Amino acid sequence: MFETLKQLPQDPILQLMQTFRDDTRPDKVDLGIGVYKDDAGKTPIMASVHEAERRLLEGETTKSYVGPAGSAGFNESMARLILGNSNSLIRDGRTSVIQTPGGCGALRMAAEFFRLCQPDTTVWVSTPTWANHMPLLGGAGLNIREYPYLNRETLTVDFPAMLETLEGAKAGDVVLLHGCCHNPSGADLTFEQWQTVTQLIQRKGLLPFVDMAYQGLGEGLEEDAAGLRYLAGQVPEMVVAASCSKNFGLYRERTGALMLISATGAINTAATSQLLSVVRSHYSMPPAHGAAIVETILGDDALRAGWQSELRGMCERILGLRHAFADALAPLGDFGFIARQRGMFSFLGITPEQVRQLREEHGIYMLESSRVNVAGLNDRVLPTVASAIRSVM
Numbered sequence: 001m002f003e004t005l006k007q008l009p010q011d012p013i014l015q016l017m018q019t020f021r022d023d024t025r026p027d028k029v030d031l032g033i034g035v036y037k038d039d040a041g042k043t044p045i046m047a048s049v050h051e052a053e054r055r056l057l058e059g060e061t062t063k064s065y066v067g068p069a070g071s072a073g074f075n076e077s078m079a080r081l082i083l084g085n086s087n088s089l090i091r092d093g094r095t096s097v098i099q100t101p102g103g104c105g106a107l108r109m110a111a112e113f114f115r116l117c118q119p120d121t122t123v124w125v126s127t128p129t130w131a132n133h134m135p136l137l138g139g140a141g142l143n144i145r146e147y148p149y150l151n152r153e154t155l156t157v158d159f160p161a162m163l164e165t166l167e168g169a170k171a172g173d174v175v176l177l178h179g180c181c182h183n184p185s186g187a188d189l190t191f192e193q194w195q196t197v198t199q200l201i202q203r204k205g206l207l208p209f210v211d212m213a214y215q216g217l218g219e220g221l222e223e224d225a226a227g228l229r230y231l232a233g234q235v236p237e238m239v240v241a242a243s244c245s246k247n248f249g250l251y252r253e254r255t256g257a258l259m260l261i262s263a264t265g266a267i268n269t270a271a272t273s274q275l276l277s278v279v280r281s282h283y284s285m286p287p288a289h290g291a292a293i294v295e296t297i298l299g300d301d302a303l304r305a306g307w308q309s310e311l312r313g314m315c316e317r318i319l320g321l322r323h324a325f326a327d328a329l330a331p332l333g334d335f336g337f338i339a340r341q342r343g344m345f346s347f348l349g350i351t352p353e354q355v356r357q358l359r360e361e362h363g364i365y366m367l368e369s370s371r372v373n374v375a376g377l378n379d380r381v382l383p384t385v386a387s388a389i390r391s392v393m
Protein backbone atom coordinates (compact mmCIF):
# COMPACT_ATOMS: atom_id res chain seq x y z
CA MET A 1 0.00 0.00 0.00
CA PHE A 2 2.76 2.48 0.87
CA GLU A 3 5.09 1.85 -2.08
CA THR A 4 3.34 4.36 -4.37
CA LEU A 5 3.78 7.24 -1.94
CA LYS A 6 6.18 10.02 -2.87
CA GLN A 7 8.49 11.76 -0.42
CA LEU A 8 6.94 15.09 0.59
CA PRO A 9 8.93 18.23 1.36
CA GLN A 10 8.72 19.22 5.04
CA ASP A 11 6.62 22.18 6.18
CA PRO A 12 8.92 25.20 5.56
CA ILE A 13 8.74 26.49 9.15
CA LEU A 14 9.47 23.08 10.69
CA GLN A 15 12.19 22.40 8.11
CA LEU A 16 13.92 25.64 9.05
CA MET A 17 13.69 24.74 12.75
CA GLN A 18 15.45 21.43 11.99
CA THR A 19 18.14 23.04 9.81
CA PHE A 20 18.84 25.53 12.59
CA ARG A 21 19.14 22.72 15.17
CA ASP A 22 21.56 20.86 12.89
CA ASP A 23 23.75 23.95 12.35
CA THR A 24 26.81 23.60 14.58
CA ARG A 25 27.96 27.24 14.38
CA PRO A 26 27.98 28.60 17.96
CA ASP A 27 26.96 32.12 16.94
CA LYS A 28 23.93 31.13 14.81
CA VAL A 29 20.80 33.25 15.31
CA ASP A 30 17.26 31.86 15.12
CA LEU A 31 14.72 34.33 13.78
CA GLY A 32 12.69 31.52 12.23
CA ILE A 33 9.97 29.64 14.05
CA GLY A 34 7.56 31.70 16.15
CA VAL A 35 8.78 30.91 19.62
CA TYR A 36 9.42 33.60 22.26
CA LYS A 37 13.01 33.95 23.43
CA ASP A 38 14.42 35.90 26.34
CA ASP A 39 17.54 38.10 26.46
CA ALA A 40 19.71 35.00 26.79
CA GLY A 41 18.17 33.50 23.64
CA LYS A 42 16.31 30.85 25.67
CA THR A 43 12.61 29.92 25.61
CA PRO A 44 12.01 29.78 29.36
CA ILE A 45 9.20 28.07 31.23
CA MET A 46 7.24 30.94 32.79
CA ALA A 47 7.52 31.06 36.61
CA SER A 48 3.72 31.02 36.93
CA VAL A 49 3.60 27.88 34.77
CA HIS A 50 6.27 26.22 36.93
CA GLU A 51 4.33 27.03 40.09
CA ALA A 52 1.03 25.80 38.61
CA GLU A 53 2.73 22.55 37.58
CA ARG A 54 4.12 22.09 41.08
CA ARG A 55 0.63 22.49 42.56
CA LEU A 56 -0.86 20.16 39.96
CA LEU A 57 1.66 17.43 40.62
CA GLU A 58 0.98 17.67 44.33
CA GLY A 59 -2.79 17.81 44.05
CA GLU A 60 -3.54 15.58 41.07
CA THR A 61 -5.55 12.52 42.05
CA THR A 62 -6.48 10.87 38.76
CA LYS A 63 -5.54 10.44 35.12
CA SER A 64 -9.03 9.41 34.13
CA TYR A 65 -10.55 10.79 30.89
CA VAL A 66 -11.51 14.46 30.73
CA GLY A 67 -14.21 14.13 28.00
CA PRO A 68 -14.33 15.61 24.48
CA ALA A 69 -14.91 19.20 25.67
CA GLY A 70 -11.94 19.07 28.05
CA SER A 71 -12.04 20.83 31.40
CA ALA A 72 -15.07 23.03 32.11
CA GLY A 73 -12.91 25.28 34.32
CA PHE A 74 -10.38 25.86 31.55
CA ASN A 75 -13.13 26.53 29.03
CA GLU A 76 -14.83 29.08 31.27
CA SER A 77 -11.51 30.85 31.96
CA MET A 78 -10.66 30.99 28.27
CA ALA A 79 -14.07 32.48 27.40
CA ARG A 80 -13.38 35.26 29.92
CA LEU A 81 -9.80 35.78 28.74
CA ILE A 82 -10.88 36.12 25.12
CA LEU A 83 -14.12 38.07 25.50
CA GLY A 84 -13.43 39.93 28.75
CA ASN A 85 -14.66 39.04 32.20
CA SER A 86 -18.05 40.70 32.10
CA ASN A 87 -19.02 40.14 28.48
CA SER A 88 -22.80 39.76 28.17
CA LEU A 89 -22.37 37.05 25.51
CA ILE A 90 -21.11 34.75 28.28
CA ARG A 91 -23.88 35.77 30.68
CA ASP A 92 -26.52 35.20 28.01
CA GLY A 93 -25.31 31.65 27.33
CA ARG A 94 -24.49 32.48 23.70
CA THR A 95 -20.94 31.16 23.94
CA SER A 96 -19.35 27.77 24.40
CA VAL A 97 -15.68 26.86 24.54
CA ILE A 98 -14.03 23.50 24.09
CA GLN A 99 -10.44 22.68 25.00
CA THR A 100 -8.39 21.61 21.96
CA PRO A 101 -4.93 20.19 21.22
CA GLY A 102 -3.29 23.57 20.54
CA GLY A 103 -4.51 26.35 18.29
CA CYS A 104 -4.07 23.93 15.36
CA GLY A 105 -6.59 21.55 16.91
CA ALA A 106 -9.02 24.44 17.29
CA LEU A 107 -8.55 25.55 13.69
CA ARG A 108 -9.00 22.05 12.33
CA MET A 109 -12.05 21.27 14.46
CA ALA A 110 -13.59 24.57 13.36
CA ALA A 111 -12.96 23.61 9.73
CA GLU A 112 -14.55 20.19 10.23
CA PHE A 113 -17.49 21.87 11.96
CA PHE A 114 -17.97 24.32 9.06
CA ARG A 115 -18.04 21.40 6.64
CA LEU A 116 -20.65 19.67 8.77
CA CYS A 117 -22.82 22.82 8.81
CA GLN A 118 -22.38 23.47 5.11
CA PRO A 119 -20.39 20.95 2.99
CA ASP A 120 -19.34 23.49 0.32
CA THR A 121 -18.13 26.17 2.75
CA THR A 122 -15.71 28.72 1.36
CA VAL A 123 -13.24 30.27 3.76
CA TRP A 124 -11.47 33.51 2.87
CA VAL A 125 -7.92 33.85 4.17
CA SER A 126 -5.55 36.81 4.05
CA THR A 127 -2.67 36.94 1.60
CA PRO A 128 -0.27 36.32 3.15
CA THR A 129 -1.33 34.13 6.04
CA TRP A 130 0.27 31.59 8.39
CA ALA A 131 1.65 28.72 6.29
CA ASN A 132 -0.35 26.11 8.20
CA HIS A 133 -3.75 27.76 7.69
CA MET A 134 -4.11 26.29 4.19
CA PRO A 135 -3.38 22.65 5.16
CA LEU A 136 -5.52 22.88 8.31
CA LEU A 137 -8.55 24.37 6.57
CA GLY A 138 -8.13 22.95 3.08
CA GLY A 139 -7.40 19.50 4.55
CA ALA A 140 -10.93 19.47 5.97
CA GLY A 141 -12.29 19.93 2.46
CA LEU A 142 -13.16 23.63 2.64
CA ASN A 143 -12.82 25.81 -0.45
CA ILE A 144 -10.13 28.39 0.15
CA ARG A 145 -10.24 31.87 -1.38
CA GLU A 146 -7.75 34.60 -0.64
CA TYR A 147 -8.20 38.29 0.08
CA PRO A 148 -5.30 40.72 -0.36
CA TYR A 149 -4.07 41.96 3.01
CA LEU A 150 -0.56 43.33 2.73
CA ASN A 151 0.82 45.98 0.41
CA ARG A 152 4.15 44.38 -0.51
CA GLU A 153 5.78 47.77 -1.19
CA THR A 154 4.94 49.47 2.10
CA LEU A 155 4.46 46.26 4.16
CA THR A 156 1.30 47.82 5.63
CA VAL A 157 -2.33 46.61 5.46
CA ASP A 158 -3.90 47.23 2.06
CA PHE A 159 -7.32 47.83 3.53
CA PRO A 160 -9.12 49.08 0.39
CA ALA A 161 -7.99 45.96 -1.53
CA MET A 162 -9.09 43.71 1.34
CA LEU A 163 -12.56 45.29 1.43
CA GLU A 164 -12.95 45.27 -2.33
CA THR A 165 -12.22 41.53 -2.53
CA LEU A 166 -14.41 40.64 0.45
CA GLU A 167 -17.29 42.43 -1.31
CA GLY A 168 -17.18 39.40 -3.63
CA ALA A 169 -17.83 36.93 -0.78
CA LYS A 170 -21.30 35.41 -0.62
CA ALA A 171 -23.62 34.95 2.36
CA GLY A 172 -22.50 32.00 4.49
CA ASP A 173 -18.83 32.30 3.49
CA VAL A 174 -16.34 32.26 6.36
CA VAL A 175 -13.77 35.07 6.76
CA LEU A 176 -10.63 34.21 8.70
CA LEU A 177 -9.15 37.22 10.54
CA HIS A 178 -6.06 37.30 12.74
CA GLY A 179 -7.14 38.60 16.17
CA CYS A 180 -3.82 40.41 16.67
CA CYS A 181 -0.12 40.10 15.78
CA HIS A 182 -0.80 39.08 12.17
CA ASN A 183 1.31 36.09 11.22
CA PRO A 184 3.46 36.50 9.12
CA SER A 185 3.35 40.28 8.59
CA GLY A 186 2.89 41.87 12.04
CA ALA A 187 0.54 44.36 10.31
CA ASP A 188 -2.70 44.52 12.30
CA LEU A 189 -6.06 46.11 11.58
CA THR A 190 -6.72 49.32 13.50
CA PHE A 191 -9.84 49.43 15.69
CA GLU A 192 -11.57 51.57 13.03
CA GLN A 193 -10.72 48.96 10.42
CA TRP A 194 -12.22 46.23 12.64
CA GLN A 195 -15.38 48.33 12.78
CA THR A 196 -15.48 48.67 8.99
CA VAL A 197 -14.87 44.94 8.42
CA THR A 198 -17.61 44.20 10.94
CA GLN A 199 -20.06 46.29 8.91
CA LEU A 200 -19.10 44.40 5.75
CA ILE A 201 -19.49 41.04 7.51
CA GLN A 202 -22.93 42.03 8.81
CA ARG A 203 -24.13 43.46 5.50
CA LYS A 204 -23.04 40.42 3.51
CA GLY A 205 -24.04 37.76 6.05
CA LEU A 206 -20.51 36.31 6.39
CA LEU A 207 -19.33 34.19 9.30
CA PRO A 208 -16.30 35.69 11.10
CA PHE A 209 -13.64 33.23 12.20
CA VAL A 210 -10.87 34.74 14.33
CA ASP A 211 -7.50 33.11 14.94
CA MET A 212 -6.24 34.44 18.29
CA ALA A 213 -2.78 32.93 18.69
CA TYR A 214 -0.88 35.82 20.29
CA GLN A 215 -3.18 37.56 22.79
CA GLY A 216 -1.04 39.62 25.15
CA LEU A 217 2.03 39.78 22.93
CA GLY A 218 0.96 42.71 20.75
CA GLU A 219 0.04 45.56 23.09
CA GLY A 220 -1.61 43.81 26.04
CA LEU A 221 -4.28 41.22 26.89
CA GLU A 222 -7.19 43.66 26.66
CA GLU A 223 -5.88 45.83 23.83
CA ASP A 224 -5.14 42.81 21.62
CA ALA A 225 -8.70 41.53 21.98
CA ALA A 226 -10.47 44.87 21.34
CA GLY A 227 -11.25 44.26 17.65
CA LEU A 228 -12.40 40.67 18.26
CA ARG A 229 -14.64 41.77 21.15
CA TYR A 230 -16.19 44.55 19.10
CA LEU A 231 -16.93 42.13 16.25
CA ALA A 232 -18.34 39.51 18.65
CA GLY A 233 -20.75 42.10 20.05
CA GLN A 234 -22.21 42.93 16.64
CA VAL A 235 -22.74 39.61 14.86
CA PRO A 236 -25.12 36.72 15.54
CA GLU A 237 -22.51 34.01 15.04
CA MET A 238 -18.74 33.84 15.26
CA VAL A 239 -15.99 31.29 15.81
CA VAL A 240 -12.68 31.88 17.62
CA ALA A 241 -9.63 29.60 17.64
CA ALA A 242 -7.26 30.47 20.48
CA SER A 243 -3.81 29.21 21.37
CA CYS A 244 -2.01 29.13 24.74
CA SER A 245 1.30 28.22 23.06
CA LYS A 246 2.77 31.70 23.04
CA ASN A 247 1.12 33.67 25.86
CA PHE A 248 1.59 30.83 28.38
CA GLY A 249 4.72 29.44 26.66
CA LEU A 250 3.07 26.00 26.50
CA TYR A 251 4.08 25.14 22.93
CA ARG A 252 4.69 21.42 23.33
CA GLU A 253 1.78 20.89 25.72
CA ARG A 254 -0.64 21.53 22.83
CA THR A 255 -3.13 23.76 24.58
CA GLY A 256 -5.83 25.69 22.77
CA ALA A 257 -9.52 26.49 22.74
CA LEU A 258 -12.32 26.76 20.23
CA MET A 259 -15.20 29.12 20.92
CA LEU A 260 -18.60 29.17 19.25
CA ILE A 261 -20.81 32.23 19.55
CA SER A 262 -24.40 31.66 18.45
CA ALA A 263 -27.50 33.81 18.07
CA THR A 264 -29.24 32.17 21.05
CA GLY A 265 -28.36 29.85 23.92
CA ALA A 266 -30.51 27.06 22.44
CA ILE A 267 -28.75 27.25 19.06
CA ASN A 268 -25.43 27.24 20.86
CA THR A 269 -26.27 24.09 22.83
CA ALA A 270 -27.21 22.21 19.65
CA ALA A 271 -24.18 23.53 17.72
CA THR A 272 -21.82 22.53 20.53
CA SER A 273 -23.23 19.00 20.61
CA GLN A 274 -22.40 18.71 16.90
CA LEU A 275 -18.91 20.11 17.48
CA LEU A 276 -18.31 17.57 20.24
CA SER A 277 -19.31 14.72 17.94
CA VAL A 278 -16.71 16.02 15.46
CA VAL A 279 -14.10 15.98 18.24
CA ARG A 280 -15.07 12.45 19.28
CA SER A 281 -14.57 11.16 15.75
CA HIS A 282 -11.15 12.83 15.40
CA TYR A 283 -9.12 12.59 18.58
CA SER A 284 -11.86 11.81 21.11
CA MET A 285 -10.50 14.03 23.89
CA PRO A 286 -7.83 16.70 24.27
CA PRO A 287 -4.63 16.25 26.33
CA ALA A 288 -5.12 17.50 29.89
CA HIS A 289 -1.85 18.86 31.26
CA GLY A 290 -1.44 22.22 29.50
CA ALA A 291 -5.07 23.18 30.03
CA ALA A 292 -4.80 22.25 33.72
CA ILE A 293 -1.85 24.65 34.01
CA VAL A 294 -3.82 27.48 32.37
CA GLU A 295 -6.87 26.76 34.52
CA THR A 296 -4.73 26.81 37.68
CA ILE A 297 -3.13 30.12 36.74
CA LEU A 298 -6.30 31.89 35.66
CA GLY A 299 -8.21 30.59 38.68
CA ASP A 300 -5.80 31.92 41.31
CA ASP A 301 -5.47 35.68 41.83
CA ALA A 302 -1.79 35.64 42.80
CA LEU A 303 -0.72 33.23 40.06
CA ARG A 304 -2.73 35.14 37.50
CA ALA A 305 -1.15 38.44 38.52
CA GLY A 306 2.30 36.84 38.25
CA TRP A 307 1.52 35.45 34.81
CA GLN A 308 0.17 38.80 33.60
CA SER A 309 3.30 40.56 34.75
CA GLU A 310 5.54 38.00 33.03
CA LEU A 311 3.51 38.32 29.83
CA ARG A 312 3.65 42.12 30.08
CA GLY A 313 7.45 41.82 30.32
CA MET A 314 7.57 39.64 27.19
CA CYS A 315 5.33 42.06 25.32
CA GLU A 316 7.40 45.08 26.33
CA ARG A 317 10.61 43.31 25.41
CA ILE A 318 9.28 42.65 21.90
CA LEU A 319 8.12 46.27 21.55
CA GLY A 320 11.56 47.48 22.65
CA LEU A 321 13.31 45.13 20.21
CA ARG A 322 11.06 46.35 17.40
CA HIS A 323 12.24 49.93 17.98
CA ALA A 324 15.89 48.95 18.38
CA PHE A 325 15.78 46.81 15.21
CA ALA A 326 14.10 49.55 13.15
CA ASP A 327 16.74 52.05 14.38
CA ALA A 328 19.60 49.66 13.59
CA LEU A 329 18.30 49.19 10.03
CA ALA A 330 17.50 52.88 9.49
CA PRO A 331 20.71 53.59 7.48
CA LEU A 332 19.46 51.05 4.88
CA GLY A 333 16.07 52.66 4.29
CA ASP A 334 12.77 53.14 6.04
CA PHE A 335 12.25 50.22 8.40
CA GLY A 336 9.96 52.23 10.67
CA PHE A 337 7.16 49.75 9.92
CA ILE A 338 8.95 47.21 12.15
CA ALA A 339 8.47 49.54 15.12
CA ARG A 340 4.83 50.11 14.23
CA GLN A 341 3.93 46.45 13.72
CA ARG A 342 2.92 44.12 16.55
CA GLY A 343 3.67 40.63 17.81
CA MET A 344 6.60 38.41 16.96
CA PHE A 345 6.77 38.80 13.18
CA SER A 346 7.65 41.29 10.47
CA PHE A 347 8.83 40.91 6.91
CA LEU A 348 12.19 42.48 6.15
CA GLY A 349 11.23 42.78 2.49
CA ILE A 350 14.51 41.25 1.24
CA THR A 351 14.81 38.61 -1.50
CA PRO A 352 14.99 34.81 -1.00
CA GLU A 353 18.58 35.01 -2.28
CA GLN A 354 19.50 37.54 0.44
CA VAL A 355 17.73 35.34 3.01
CA ARG A 356 19.83 32.37 1.82
CA GLN A 357 23.04 34.42 2.07
CA LEU A 358 22.17 35.45 5.61
CA ARG A 359 21.62 31.82 6.56
CA GLU A 360 24.61 30.29 4.79
CA GLU A 361 27.19 33.04 5.25
CA HIS A 362 26.13 34.51 8.60
CA GLY A 363 24.15 31.74 10.35
CA ILE A 364 21.08 34.00 10.61
CA TYR A 365 17.85 32.08 10.09
CA MET A 366 14.55 33.51 8.87
CA LEU A 367 11.77 32.22 6.62
CA GLU A 368 12.38 32.43 2.86
CA SER A 369 9.64 35.08 2.69
CA SER A 370 11.95 37.24 4.90
CA ARG A 371 9.63 36.84 7.91
CA VAL A 372 11.69 37.41 11.05
CA ASN A 373 10.77 36.52 14.61
CA VAL A 374 11.73 39.76 16.35
CA ALA A 375 11.64 37.97 19.73
CA GLY A 376 14.70 35.98 18.60
CA LEU A 377 16.81 39.16 18.76
CA ASN A 378 18.59 40.51 21.83
CA ASP A 379 21.10 43.26 22.60
CA ARG A 380 23.99 40.89 22.00
CA VAL A 381 23.02 39.69 18.50
CA LEU A 382 21.17 42.75 17.22
CA PRO A 383 24.27 44.66 15.99
CA THR A 384 25.61 41.51 14.25
CA VAL A 385 22.25 40.82 12.60
CA ALA A 386 21.90 44.44 11.46
CA SER A 387 25.39 44.51 9.99
CA ALA A 388 24.86 41.14 8.25
CA ILE A 389 21.63 42.47 6.72
CA ARG A 390 23.52 45.58 5.63
CA SER A 391 26.15 43.40 3.95
CA VAL A 392 23.62 41.48 1.84
CA MET A 393 21.52 44.48 0.83
Ligand code: LMR
Pocket residue numbers: 013032033034035130132183
Ligand atom coordinates in the same frame (compact mmCIF):
# COMPACT_ATOMS: atom_id res chain seq x y z
C1 LMR B 1 5.11 30.04 13.45
O1 LMR B 1 4.37 30.65 12.66
O2 LMR B 1 6.34 30.03 13.32
C2 LMR B 1 4.51 29.35 14.63
O3 LMR B 1 3.14 29.53 14.66
C3 LMR B 1 4.94 27.92 14.76
C4 LMR B 1 4.32 27.00 13.74
O4 LMR B 1 3.82 25.94 14.15
O5 LMR B 1 4.35 27.27 12.54
